[in-house]
Amino acid sequence: MTGEDLALPALGARRNLREEIRQTLRAAVISGELRPGVVYSAPSLAAQFGVSATPVREAMLDLATEGLVDTLRNKGFRVTELSxxxxxxxxxxxxxxxxxxxxxxxxxxxxxxxxxxxxxxxxxxxxxxxxxxxxxxxxxxxxxxxxxxxxxxxxxxxxxxxxxxxxxxxxxxxxxxxxxxxxxxxxxxxxxxxxxxxxxxxxxxxxxxxxxxxxxxxxxxxxx
CATH class of the missing domain: 1.20.120.530 (GntR ligand-binding domain-like)
Structure with a gap:
């Protein structure tokens, strides 16, 4: 299952874009807008932000380091489930x-x-x-x-x-x-x-x- 249709804001070209994307995706995880059990790809998320996939991929890797998402090789990212x-x-x-x-x-x-x-x-x-x-x-x-x-x-x-x-x-x-x-x-x-x-x-x-x-x-x- 892949996640496509999310309420993510278009960001465009901004300073500190990676940090802004990271904050937005972190909030999406906390609020449940990014859902456990769904695989999200950097390109699909990037398309909604209106940016290239690179800063999105970097931001998701930052969130993986924080323990908020798991990386899935050649697939994307999945929100870490909590009991x-x-x-x-x-x-x-x-x-x-x-x-x-x-x-x-x-x-x-x-x-x-x-x-x-x-x-x-x-x-x-x-x-x-x-x-x-x-x-x-x-x-x-x-x-x-x-x-x-x-x-x-x-x-x-x-x-x-x-x-x-x-x-x-x-x-x-x-x-x-x-x-x-x-x-x-x-x-x-x-x-x-x-x-x-x-x-x-x-x-x-x-x-x-x-x-x-x-x-x-x-x-x-x-x-x-």
């Missing part, structure tokens, strides 16, 4: 790291100008959810959370969370988006910024724990 237990464990690790870190950031206080820089990302997460653009939604969501966690001043922590988030799968997003039900959880990013602005560490901690729990509740779903 429910794998996803539970990844979510548990995220909660152990992200929840106390957000609380610590709230307790330390965040400057208004820093929060103002994060608000456009929060708005894009919500807007992408509203228009059903899962790749844009996951990409903005990843950037938001990593930039927020970076305020703790621990780059190793940020890279660990980046890896955990990339290896997660949230297959239920498409169903939620199609029903118009993804926006409420997307709005939690703006709510989190409001709690940080108010210095409400308890509230920020509760919201972050609730937010991560979506990975295995409302965002969860079977691949397909």
């Amino acid at each position: 429910g237990k794998d996803l539970d464990e990844l979510s548990e690790l995220r909660a152990l790291i992200e929840v106390p870190t957000v609380r610590r950031i709230a307790e330390a206080g965040v400057a208004p100008d820093v929060l103002a820089e994060l608000r456009p990302l929060a708005a894009e997460i919500e807007a992408a959810a509203g228009r059903g653009d899962l790749i844009a939604h996951v990409t903005a969501d990843m950037e938001f959370h990593l930039r927020l966690l970076a305020l703790a001043g621990n780059q190793h922590l940020v890279e660990t969370v980046r890896s955990l988030r990339a290896r997660s799968r949230i297959y239920g997003l498409r169903s939620l988006a199609d029903r118009g039900a993804l926006v409420p959880s997307a709005h939690e990013h703006a709510e989190l910024l409001d709690l940080l602005a108010a210095g409400d560490a308890d509230g920020a901690e509760r919201l972050m724990r609730h937010h991560i729990a979506h990975v295995r509740t409302i965002w969860a779903g079977p691949p397909g």
